[in-house]
Amino acid sequence: MPLYDYRCTACNKTFELLVRASTVPTCPACGSQQLEKQVSAPVAPGQSAAIIARARKKAAREGHFSNYKPSERPRG
Ligand SMILES: [Zn+2]
Numbered sequence: 001m002p003l004y005d006y007r008c009t010a011c012n013k014t015f016e017l018l019v020r021a022s023t024v025p026t027c028p029a030c031g032s033q034q035l036e037k038q039v040s041a042p043v044a045p046g047q048s049a050a051i052i053a054r055a056r057k058k059a060a061r062e063g064h065f066s067n068y069k070p071s072e073r074p075r076g
Contacts, residue, residue, distance in 0.1 A: 002051055005038035014038070021052065022059035 006025060007014045010032035017025050026033050060074050 006035040007038055008032055009034045009036055020059065021055035022062060022064035 002019055003016055004019050004025075005014065005016055006027075008027035008030065011027065011030045013027060013029045015028055019025055024033055025035055027035060056074075
């Protein structure tokens with residue numbers, strides 16, 4: 001699961017979050033969703049695509065489609 005560094009633009013706190021496609025990251029200090037993702041560990045494009053595909057598959061199994069565009073929603 002990808003681990004990202006975020007900075008909260010509301011309270012300026014920085015923190016790490018495990019992020020899945022099915023969740024919206026929120027600040028642990030103030031609950032704001034106004035976060036800037038910090039680019040700390042670049043991931044190879046192929047690996048990144050695989051991570052996204054895996055996360056989306058998992059999200060689909062769990063029934064979360066809110067982060068999908070209609071054209072991206074799996075059929076069947
Ligand atoms: Zn905050």
